[in-house]
Amino acid sequence: MERLDGISVRNARETSIQFNRNAGLLLTPLANGRLVPASRPISVTLVGRTQYAAPILALAGTVYVVKGTLNVTLEPNKHYVVRGELGESSSSVWLEEADTQSVVGTKIQVEGAAKAGLLDW
Numbered sequence: 001m002e003r004l005d006g007i008s009v010r011n012a013r014e015t016s017i018q019f020n021r022n023a024g025l026l027l028t029p030l031a032n033g034r035l036v037p038a039s040r041p042i043s044v045t046l047v048g049r050t051q052y053a054a055p056i057l058a059l060a061g062t063v064y065v066v067k068g069t070l071n072v073t074l075e076p077n078k079h080y081v082v083r084g085e086l087g088e089s090s091s092s093v094w095l096e097e098a099d100t101q102s103v104v105g106t107k108i109q110v111e112g113a114a115k116a117g118l119l120d121w
Contacts, residue, residue, distance in 0.1 A: 001082055002067070003045035004036060012082075013051055020053065027053035038076040045069045046108060048084030048093035049116070063116040066091040068108030080104060088113050 001011055012032045020027050029051075036042065047067045052058050064086035072095065074080060084093035091114035094107040 001032075001034075001044060002047045003043070003069075004034075005043050009034065011047070013047075013049065016051065023053065025053045025057075027051065036074060036080075038074045038078075041071055041073050043069055043071050044095060046082055046084075046093045046095065048082075048086055048091060050086055062088075062113075064091050064114045065116040066093050066108060066110045066114045068093070070095060070105040070108070072105045074104070086114070090114075 001009055003009060010032060012030060015032050016027065016030045019030055036044075045067065046069075047065070049065045050058075050061070050063045052061060052063075066084065066086065075097075079098040080095055081098045082093065083096055085091065090109060090111050092107045092109040095104040096102060097104055
């Protein structure tokens with residue numbers, strides 16, 4: 001999650017980068033949790049992106065990015081998770097209810113390679 005109701009929020013990518021700083025070629029992904037408003041419409045911007053342990057590795061590898069905004073109304077006392085798939089033929093990111101694994105809203109999808117340009121990192 002990158003934004004909630006248009007406001008930038010700390011996300012799992014930022015947390016993971018900070019936690020793994022100076023870890024060389026090791027990258028331990030970390031999850032972020034936060035309370036979000038329920039029972040009213042909210043806007044959630046989701047981003048799926050390839051992350052390498054060392055930024056220099058992105059020059060030799062492929063960086064995929066998919067991003068979009070969902071307008072959803074979440075239910076109280078439920079847990080939601082951001083999921084995604086990145087690849088050469090398609091990339092997608094979505095929000096799902098953790099217990100049922102059902103997609104909330106719609107998947108944000110890019111058909112074909114969602115390769116990021118050098119300035120999109």
